[in-house]
Each structure stands twice: as C-alpha cells, then as structure tokens.
Amino acid sequence: MACVLDRQADYNSSLCRWIARGEFIGNTFGRQALGIIWDFAEVNPFSHASGSWSGAVEWVARVIEANADFSGQQATVQQSSATAHPLPNDAATLFCTDPPYYDLVPYADLSDFYYVWLKRSIGADHPSMFADTKTPKEQEIVQLAERNKEYSYKTRERFEELMGQAMQEARRVVEASGIGIVFFAHKGTAAWESQLQAMINAGWVVTASWPIDTERGARLRAINSATLASSIQLVCRPP
Numbered sequence: 001m002a003c004v005l006d007r008q009a010d011y012n013s014s015l016c017r018w019i020a021r022g023e024f025i026g027n028t029f030g031r032q033a034l035g036i037i038w039d040f041a042e043v044n045p046f047s048h049a050s051g052s053w054s055g056a057v058e059w060v061a062r063v064i065e066a067n068a069d070f071s072g073q074q075a076t077v078q079q080s081s082a083t084a085h086p087l088p089n090d091a092a093t094l095f096c097t098d099p100p101y102y103d104l105v106p107y108a109d110l111s112d113f114y115y116v117w118l119k120r121s122i123g124a125d126h127p128s129m130f131a132d133t134k135t136p137k138e139q140e141i142v143q144l145a146e147r148n149k150e151y152s153y154k155t156r157e158r159f160e161e162l163m164g165q166a167m168q169e170a171r172r173v174v175e176a177s178g179i180g181i182v183f184f185a186h187k188g189t190a191a192w193e194s195q196l197q198a199m200i201n202a203g204w205v206v207t208a209s210w211p212i213d214t215e216r217g218a219r220l221r222a223i224n225s226a227t228l229a230s231s232i233q234l235v236c237r238p239p
C-alpha cells in the first residue's frame with residue numbers, strides 16, 4: 001500500500017502534464033528530474049481513469065505478482081552506505097551494483113519526493129530508516145559541484161574518493177575467486193575515467209564488458225531525442 005500511495009503522489013503533483021497524443025495523464029517522474037512545466041493536469045484519484053488509485057493498485061499488484069518467489073527461500077535486506085559495508089571479509093561470491101552515474105542524477109534530492117510519504121506510511125515500522133525529516137545527503141556519491149552551490153563540496157575528487165571507498169569495500173567483501181558486476185552509463189569521458197579509476201585503484205581487474213538495453217524506449221526522455229538506451233555491464237574480478 002505504501003508503493004500504491006507513492007504511485008498516487010507521482011500522478012497527483014503539479015508537475016503532471018496532460019499527454020495529448022495518448023489522452024492520458026503523465027507522471028511526475030517522466031525523467032529523473034523535477035522540471036518546470038507550463039501547466040498541469042489533475043486526475044480524480046477515485047475515478048478508474050489513468051493515474052487513479054485503483055489503477056495504482058493494479059500496477060503495483062502486477063509487479064509483485066511478476067516478481068514473487070514461491071520457493072520459500074528468504075533474503076535479507078539491509079541499509080548502509082556502500083562506503084562502509086556491514087558484511088565481513090570474503091563473505092560473498094558475487095557483488096552486483098548499479099552505482100550512481102557520476103553527475104547525471106541528484107538521487108537524494110529526488111528521493112525526498114517519496115521519502116516524505118513513505119515516512120508517513122511505513123515510517124513507524126522502520127524508525128531507523130526514517131529518523132530524519134529528509135533523506136541523508138552527506139554520503140551520497142555524486143558529482144553535483146557545478147549544479148548546485150549547496151553541493152559545491154560534491155566535486156569530481158570527492159566522487160572518486162567515495163566511489164574508491166565503495167569499490168574497496170566491495171573488494172574486501174568478495175572472496176578471491178569471486179566476481180563483480182558494475183552497471184554504468186554515461187556519455188562523458190570524465191565520468192567513465194572516474195568510475196574506472198575507482199575500480200582499478202580498489203584492486204579490481206575488468207575482464208569483460210557487455211552493453212545491455214536497460215531503458216524503456218517509450219520513456220519521456222527518449223522521445224524525439226538521442227539518449228542513452230543501454231548501460232554497460234563491467235565484469236570484474238580480484239587479481
């Protein structure tokens with residue numbers, strides 16, 4: 001239900017446009033940004049139209065059904081910064097990560113949009129995750145120095161330092177015969193240099209790379225523009 005409420009928030013903000021070519025309401029996060037728009041449309045959440053509460057229930061239920069695992073196996077999920085991992089040395093055979101893409105997305109700021117609703121819906125069940133009024137920003141591994149004066153300290157050097165720590169932590173946790181997979185996508189060479197340097201400095205050896213289509217072709221950002229449609233999976237191993 002918390003996911004349904006979040007989906008409603010996504011379809012009920014003053015950043016929702018009317019999509020004329022399909023005659024339905026667009027969501028807030030058509031791309032990973034809160035962009036200024038000329039005008040907005042409102043949906044009646046109690047209708048059965050696109051963007052309604054019942055539609056959100058349907059979509060969330062479909063995702064849960066598609067991903068449900070009835071094998072009885074259990075997983076443990078824990079929250080921590082990638083720079084200080086809770087697992088002991090050599091504990092894992094595989095590590096797989098989709099790290100921040102350098103300067104592309106201000107993840108923590110955007111997360112606040114949902115955080116304030118999640119805090120109200122499931123905050124009492126997970127008090128340690130919702131202790132603050134907003135998401136933590138300090139340890140976020142992103143390069144935002146030129147984007148926002150408030151984040152002038154989030155420089156390229158800081159990105160490399162923190163990403164280096166995260167990659168070292170991954171190296172510490174993965175056993176010598178283990179394997180790592182790092183997703184990455186960016187059009188700029190500075191971003192690639194920073195990411196690869198952090199991995200090499202941490203002692204990883206990149207042994208293969210695969211491009212995989214990971215983005216929806218119909219997403220707003222892809223319409224009438226040349227955008228990244230794929231990410232690269234970097235396969236790496238301890239030396």
Ligand SMILES: C[S@@+](CC[C@H](N)C(=O)[O-])C[C@H]1O[C@@H](n2cnc3c(N)ncnc32)[C@H](O)[C@@H]1O
Nearest residue numbers: 080081082083098099100101107108139140141
């Ligand atoms: C490319 S996104 C991953 C998106 C994810 N695969 C998904 O589909 O939702 C990178 C993520 O890294 C997170 N991140 C940034 N700094 C981090 C840190 N120090 N420790 C752990 N996660 C961090 C960001 O908040 C963001 O959610």
